[in-house]
Amino acid sequence: MTLYSLLMRRLLLSFVEFSGEILNAYPEPDRMWSRAIVNSFLLKHMGNAMNKEGTGKKVLGLLVEVMGMTFQNHLIRVLPAVRNILQSAVNALASTQQDLSDVSVIPFWKEAYYSLVMLGKILNQFHYLFLDRELEAIWETICEFLLHPHLWLRNISCQILSSYFTAVDNSKASADAFYLMRPSILFHLAVSLCCQLKVPSSDDAGKVIMQNLVFSISHLHSFFEKNEHMDVSSFWSSLDSAEQDRFLKAFGILDPRKGNRTLKLYISDSDQHDKNQHPFISYFLQRMGKLTFQMEANQMKIVFAFHQSISPKLFHFYKESPPTNFDDVRSFAYQLLLPLYRVCE
Structure with a gap:
């Protein structure tokens, strides 16, 4: 210079x-x-x-x-x-x-x-x-x-x-x-943030990742429920090609081996799903749980902090409102509790 x-x-x-x-x-x-x-x-x-x-x-x-x-x-x-x-x-x-x-x-x-x-x-x-x-x-x-x-x-x-x-x-x-509140973008963001947890991060960066994960998944869940899109087939047909492509890309990133095939199965066999939980979110939590066992201790803490923060939103109850029925408690419980059980085991 x-x-x-x-x-x-x-x-x-x-x-x-x-x-x-x-x-x-x-x-x-x-x-x-x-x-x-x-x-x-x-x-x-x-x-x-x-x-x-x-x-x-x-x-x-x-x-x-x-x-x-x-x-x-x-x-x-x-x-x-x-x-x-x-x-x-x-x-x-x-x-x-x-x-x-x-x-x-x-x-x-x-x-x-x-x-x-x-x-x-x-x-x-x-x-x-x-x-x-x-x-x-x-x-x-x-x-x-x-x-x-x-x-x-x-x-x-x-x-x-x-x-x-x-x-x-x-x-x-x-x-x-x-713009970023579109369901396909929220899901893609959540998948990308989950992938960030594959590598070590500082405490501050991990906290931001966790907060962004909670926001994206909770708002995506609210969107599905508010718009009665728990039926995957009807939801998929309501999307334009750009949003469909974004979901396909996100499923491929989330699970490179079986992601796209799983998405197509959800679309074709929508009657087989639990009506209390949307399969897209359920699959995301399942894949995150599996990735947890490939993470270091700090990344595991971020995942469990995410589970703690997202659970009330997915289980439909908060401190001032107890669960109304068993289905409310059962919703997403398996995907959230299995990683914790395996770690304790």
Whole structure:
């Protein structure tokens, strides 16, 4: 790296550090002048900041924090650039023939990571973007990054997903208005999060995975019950081709050997299922239980914490409301209790 490049980076970072003071240090008439300086600087360096190097996106992340709501004027340039970078990372991973055991050589992982860090700051500042249909392609790639070989990308994607679920809970809008609340996406997310537990994670990352799992499965279960979709055949026929493909992909990830065949069996023999539990959730819990025995102790704790949190929602009773009948208690009990029994054994 040349001396000129180092000096320009130092200048850019220094400008970010003091731009907040520039915006707030002058009386109101002069603040229009100071904002003009900041905006001119941004317009000049925006293209360079969104290049392949992570430093530019670090700078823009800082600018989001410093400028606050005034950064909104630049979203029209930044968000399409983020989308393109994330999609490039997905495409490069799909086409690479390199040995992925060395995650440092995975194409565009660093560019994608810092783009997601910046996106997280943007979403934290502009909550309305969680409902923006223009971001659907970005949410699709974030879902794919949950299974990315690089730990950093998996973790930051999981954190952004947690922010998304918090926005759903806090929003006055119906959950149906949020793109990721579609049943096929919720199931795919749950499967991807379950796969994350195959490798060790920190306590903080494990907690976020567990909370995201509880949200996705509990809302998926509520969707099935609220819409009376316990009959798999009628539910499947109500889906468009994109949602069907997403379920097929998720079942294949959950069980590469028998997943798709099991799904087709559920669709064709829907009369054979217990009407008190949806087979998609039942199969997910069954597969998670089997994966538990391949996990280390920390991952097992996450699974059992998930079971503890999800049980009241699946069993239809809470502290203030006892079970109404035996079917309420029996629902999903076998899948949840078997792993605990086997571990104790």
